[in-house]
Amino acid sequence: MNQILARLFPPQTRRPDEVVIEFGIIFAMLSLVYLLTRLKKWGWLWREWLTSVDHKKIGIMYLVSALLMLFRGGVDALMIRSQLALPNNHLLPVGQYDELFTTHGTIMIFFMAMPFLFALFNVAVPLMIGARDVAFPRLNAVSFWLFAAGAILFNISFVIGGSPNAGWTAYPPLTELRFNPGVGENYYLVSLLIAGIGTTITGINFMTTILRMRAPGMTLMRMPMFVWTVLVTGALIIFAFPPLTIALLLTLLDRLFGSSFFTLGHGGMPMQFVNLFWLFGHPEVYIVVLPAFGIFSEVVPVFSDKKLFGYPAMVGSVLAITILSYIVWVHHFFTMGAGPSVNAFFGVTTMLIAIPTGVKIFNWVLTMWGGRIRFTVAMLWQLAFIPAFLVAGVTGVLLATVPVDYQMHNSYFLIAHFHLALIGGTVFGVLSGMYYWWPKMFGFMLNERQGKWAFWIFVIGFFVTFVPQYMLGFEGMTRRMYTYPPGLGWGALNMVSTIGAFIQGAGFLVLVYNVLWSMRYGERDVTGDPWNGRTLEWSLPSPAPAYNFATIPLVTHRDEWWEMKQSGRANAYKVKSSAIRPVHMPKRSAMPLFMGISFFVLGFGMVFSWWIIAIVGALGVIASLFLSAFDYNDTEELDPQDIRRSEAALGRLEV
Amino acid sequence: MPKRHRAHWAYRLVPLALIVSLLASGCGRQYTLLHPAGPVGQTELNLLVLASVAMAVVVIPVWILLAVVLVRFRDNPRHKGSYVPQWQKSKFFEVMLFVIPLIIVTIIAVPTVRKTYALDTLPQQKDPVVIHVTSLDWKWMFQYPAQHIATVNYIKIPVGVPVLFKLTADSPMNTFWVPQLGGMEYTMPGEVLPLWLEANKPGVYMGRSGQFSGRGFVHMVFQVDAVSHTVFNQWVHHVKTTAPQMSLAKYHALVHFGYAGEESFSSYPAGTFPTTSHGFTLTGSSPMVMP
């Protein structure tokens, strides 16, 4: 018994700050349970959310999880920056610092950026293409619950068993058992494997949805740009995640079952992990940034009141980036001795990516040219993106210049580069998308004034944090350093950077306040089209009814909804009563939730090598597969009369 | 309305001012990368400057263009730009948008490829000093095969002579980096990777690791002491005659987790540096030497 407790709570999880957080979590969970019981909301939670297969609700669940993870990853970042603020600082023990930068990176990429994007995929894509749901609604819920299982498993490592500490890239042989005993790395490997299965399913699901379920008349070249980027993101996911799965799986086999893939000795080859990891890792960068490009391509035309400039070129450059992203992975390790021919090839392919990216930036600027720009919060995030991403892109080309990369590799210059790209691209993108689609998700608006405050505070903090880090790179500071001696001249810049990080933190808090305030006092969106939108989702009420479209629209133009409004058919969204037919909808199901729980149990058992628990979890997974194979009763028919009633209540029925 | 927009512009200048002031401070000695002490570092810095200038030529006009667009076309009855909601294509612009970045990329790519090959070849005219580098947990071990001496956490090199480092690891990965002399290269178990550097003025240069290798990672630092040829030879002789020998037991003690100060050894046991590997040779001509 004592042994089990010692494994569950090793010394490194008993630091004072972690104990406080631990109790905080327990307290928060207990009060949540109390609140749900008191308000008699358990049934509502079960019916409306936990067993829901509605893409709009799954999207909201992704959004909430992503914001929570943004908070967790942000706290990690602030602790990292506090430790680095002064030379020879010992605010945190060295082991904890190593854990923090590992969890920060992993959470931000896998459990913040990806689910945030999936939230917007789920909310917007079916509505934009005139579909009633995604191709596989139940698998969509499975994706979410697998993500949730992975995220929870990864996060409990903080209090149970110890966190991973080999960086988010987890290069072996540092992850090998002899250099890294304890369960931390197992958490990293298992939770990413579980979440990765979910992500792969999401990729398949959205590709199929977009390829097969567009409304009649919506040809590929009439699709909104965001839908295009989701389509290629799906393609990126299905090609990029298998290498990650293999890299993680083989490391896990090394750790748990004694194989010799990436070990020091026994003919192991750590280099192969690096190849597999970045074969995933570089497309991953585009997985998180291309949808952000898509969001900007929606936001800019709407708030410039003008057509998107150069739509075919935009599509072409998205496709070019997709293809190029598979032949650049070696640029993450020019300094691993691949030889000049390989390095030169991958350096040049990397620089080539600058061309389609440049085309996109020019096209957004030219879209604004001749428009009427409204500075809403969604638009401001886009406008901040352009300068940030230009700097990120320029420094990216510098890093692709092979000899320069020999000096910049793994330095703070690199850190600054990818934070500018990932925050400036992805985070600004998803926040822009969040403000843009928020009324469609919830039926009320986020307060613009507070949103602007959050925006300015965050963006100023962002530049104050990362510009000094470029300088630190020139001073020779490398990443993942726990502390540094005085006398190297690094102190002042690190202090500035830390101050910037706290300003960003303040910006995030204002954003949270903005959301909470607007939930209570926010302006209702009664028209369904608060921004004078251009695409089909704005032709629906906010939030959209469960069946989305009472009748599937016939698409004749690229910006279909805007064209309808332009041609004076302002009432065209009204539905003819006689045109309403019965609608097949997927039934809600507890299977996805059960599957997620089973995977969690399986993963937990594997982390600690407690095989009985793992087998119980595996049996749960098998049972849910088995039961859904025999479940033929998974759709239900909505009565046209019900649809008529609900459309009439929304004032959208034409008798 | 217009007043509020002007306020935004003031805010926009804050980060810009910060960047400028930080750039202005970029000439200090602490910016080691900008003060190379050898031909490799100098080549890399030149390329950095060339690429930065080439891209600034495009990026700065784009920033200005963005600023102009935001002022001219903001949603304001008095704004100067004319409203053309249907304008969505222009052959001229679309061709130019591909051509301009292509030119810039070409300007950067051509010297990049040439320098990549150049820096991968040892200068022919001088015989290099060879140093075998092994990263351990958490210390650096250096072996001079020609002189048959070994050091820990420091090296002495002669000025004006290329030094060929052969890098491996008996530990998790690290990178071998002396910023003032030139770029880094990984040390990996089971592989021997080459890197050549040269100091063209005497001095003490800091070296460190760029790849996280566990809790002692920040202790992966070493000193490179570049001295004249005669001083170097004297030092070798001194080490050979006064320093203790490195036994196999001592090597295994070094491999063990822990930290070390600077140490010197008058000899080292055979077989502590791999003879075969997966790695590439310095010229890159023959990949994959198989055991």
Place this chain on the structure above:
Amino acid sequence: MSQTLSKLAREQELPLEFADYHESIKITGFWIFLTTDLVLFSCLFATFAVMRYDYANGPTPLHLFHMTPLIVETALLLTSSFTCSLAIYQSRRQNKNGALSWLILTILLGMGFVGTEVHEFVSYVNSGATWHQSGFLSAFFTLVGTHGSHVTFGIFWALTLVAQLVQRGITPRTSRKLYTFALYWHFLDIVWVFIFSFVYLSNMTGGKMV
């Protein structure tokens, strides 16, 4: 009106699993899934390719591999792919019992394959060739084992299909399920052909990749 009729007529010529819109979407999705599985196997093949000489004083392919189990496994799996196609053929002729018999034969052949492979692996381990010993053996066991576990999963999947066919006969949904299973099964067959040639044959000819 005539247009919809001709469309309907065209649909009649489609096999049952494609005629139903919702079921045909699932086939598209399954093709995309097969792509991910293909990439997964490619990564394992690549890992095997770079580690195939890392014997680390352990046994080499020349000592390890034997022709007999290899021939038996190949014959069983390739035949099962053929019988699987016959099951699809019968289901398109609406012949439930025919489809069922061919499907059951496919399962039996698959079981034979897995059994032979397990026997082969056990004999390697008994001769001391565990995957701990070398990078080569790790890569070999993982690549071939992943294929074997895919086949095992396929067998259980086919068993549930047998039950569903017995229960419900040949409907758009069961025929679609049978069809996707067949895609999966043929895919594993193709992977096996690559394992057969790149893992076994090329390494049995003296360690040089052909």
